[in-house]
Amino acid sequence: MSLRYECPNCRRPIIRNGSWFKAVSTFHCDACKAKLRLGYSAKLALFERHGKAA
Numbered sequence: 662m663s664l665r666y667e668c669p670n671c672r673r674p675i676i677r678n679g680s681w682f683k684a685v686s687t688f689h690c691d692a693c694k695a696k697l698r699l700g701y702s703a704k705l706a707l708f709e710r711h712g713k714a715a
């Protein structure tokens with residue numbers, strides 16, 4: 662299942678599968694190369710928005 666996370670820096674959608682989002686805590690935006698931090702609460706919000714429990 663693919664999830665979509667919008668880069669807070671450049672607004673570009675980052676689409677990866679759910680297990681990828683679960684595994685990472687920091688990653689780089691493909692478009693602007695910003696270092697993004699995905700904390701526990703951000704992950705919860707992301708999964709909730711896609712209708713899945715984290």
Ligand SMILES: [Zn+2]
Nearest residue numbers: 668671690693
């Ligand atoms: Zn970006």
